[in-house]
Amino acid sequence: MLMPLLAAVTISTDFEGGSLGRRQAVSETHWRLGSKGEKDQDGRNRQANWYAFRVDGAKAGQELTFDIVDLPGEYNYRPNRGAITKDTPPVISADGRAWRHLTTVEYDAQEPRLRLKVTAPAARFWIAHVAPYTNENLMRLRGRLAKTPTFQEEKIGKTVDGRDLLLWTLGTGKKTIWLMFRQHSWEAGSSWAGEGALLELANNAELRRRYTWKVFPLCDPDGVARGGVRFNVHGYDLNRNWDTRDAVKMPEITAQRNAVEKWLKSGRSVDLFFSLHNTETAEYLEGPPEGSPFRGLAERFFAELKQTTFHPSRPLFYAAVSTTVGKPGRMNVLQGLYHDYKLPAFLMEQRIAYNEKLARLPGPEDRLKFGGELVRAMARSLQ
Numbered sequence: 001m002l003m004p005l006l007a008a009v010t011i012s013t014d015f016e017g018g019s020l021g022r023r024q025a026v027s028e029t030h031w032r033l034g035s036k037g038e039k040d041q042d043g044r045n046r047q048a049n050w051y052a053f054r055v056d057g058a059k060a061g062q063e064l065t066f067d068i069v070d071l072p073g074e075y076n077y078r079p080n081r082g083a084i085t086k087d088t089p090p091v092i093s094a095d096g097r098a099w100r101h102l103t104t105v106e107y108d109a110q111e112p113r114l115r116l117k118v119t120a121p122a123a124r125f126w127i128a129h130v131a132p133y134t135n136e137n138l139m140r141l142r143g144r145l146a147k148t149p150t151f152q153e154e155k156i157g158k159t160v161d162g163r164d165l166l167l168w169t170l171g172t173g174k175k176t177i178w179l180m181f182r183q184h185s186w187e188a189g190s191s192w193a194g195e196g197a198l199l200e201l202a203n204n205a206e207l208r209r210r211y212t213w214k215v216f217p218l219c220d221p222d223g224v225a226r227g228g229v230r231f232n233v234h235g236y237d238l239n240r241n242w243d244t245r246d247a248v249k250m251p252e253i254t255a256q257r258n259a260v261e262k263w264l265k266s267g268r269s270v271d272l273f274f275s276l277h278n279t280e281t282a283e284y285l286e287g288p289p290e291g292s293p294f295r296g297l298a299e300r301f302f303a304e305l306k307q308t309t310f311h312p313s314r315p316l317f318y319a320a321v322s323t324t325v326g327k328p329g330r331m332n333v334l335q336g337l338y339h340d341y342k343l344p345a346f347l348m349e350q351r352i353a354y355n356e357k358l359a360r361l362p363g364p365e366d367r368l369k370f371g372g373e374l375v376r377a378m379a380r381s382l383q
C-alpha cells in the first residue's frame, strides 16, 4: 500500500525556557509527551509542572493530540498526583509572543494525563504551561526602564551557571519597599506582574518620590533559561534554604541575602518586603511569622489588596517559623528574613487557574495590570 507522503510534524524545545521529558509518537498526529520535572538535592520533592515546546511542519487547521504525562510528584515531602490537571489548561501561540489559553483539554485522573486537542493555528506554533517570561523578556524590560530617573542596576552576584543576579533600584524615598520576583522558574506569572510593577514605578514619579524601591526582578535566571521548575542547578529550592548559608551550592540565596543585609547595615530600613509566586488553584497572602509586631501593616495591606484583582482563596494568615519545623534548610524567604533581621516580609501566591474576580484564566495582560495595582496598594498601606 502506498502511503501519502507527509512532511513529518516535529516537536522541539531548543529555545529559552523550552522543556519536555520523554517523547513518544502514538501516530503521525498524536504524541505522549513527558513533563520533565525536577527533584531537589536529595532526589525528593519532584515537581513536574513546566512544559514548553514548539511544533513545526504542521498544516494550518490540522487536528493534533498531545498527551502530557509523567505528572506525579511530591510537595513538602508529601506525594501527589501532579500539579497539572483540568484546572491548568496550557497556552498556545502562533508567534511565540501572543498567547491564548487552549481550552480543548481532557484530564484523565487515572493515569494521570492532560490531553491537549489542538487545531494547528499555523505550520509552526508553541505550547506552554503558562505564558513564558524569559531572561530575554527581562532584558527588553531593562531597556525600557533605563531612561527612568533614579533607575540603577547592581550586579549582586552570579548564579551557579555564571549568569548575573540583578538588583534594581528606583526612587528616593526614606522608606524602602523591597520586591522579589520569580524565585521559582516555572512561575512566569510572577515575572509578568513584576514587569507591570516596574512599569508603574517608571511612570509614577510620586511613588518614586515617596519610597525607595529595591527589586530582585528575576531570582533564578538559570532555571528560566533551561525551562526549570523550582530548583537551582544544584537542586536547591530558592524559596527554602533561607536558614542555611552555602555560597557554592546556592549562590543565588547568598547574593540576595547579602544585598538585603548590606542595605540594613548602611542604616537604611526595609519597611515592606514582598515575594510573588504562582500556584495552580490557591491564592493568598502570607504575613510575617506569628507573634511579629507587623500585624497592623499586614491587615492594612490585605485590605488594600481588595482594590486589585487579587482574589484570595483563604484569609490573611501568618507564617510558621519554617515550612518544615525542626528540619534545616526549610525556611522560605519570608521566614528567613524575619528570623535574621525581623523584617515585615510577605509572600503572595496567585493562581494560574480560573480567577472569578477576573472572570477568566489569567494571562500576561492581567498580570501586568495587577503589578501596577500591587505597588499602589503597597504604597497606600505604608501611609
Ligand SMILES: [Zn+2]
Pocket: 183, 184, 187, 239, 277, 278
Ligand atoms: Zn513559588
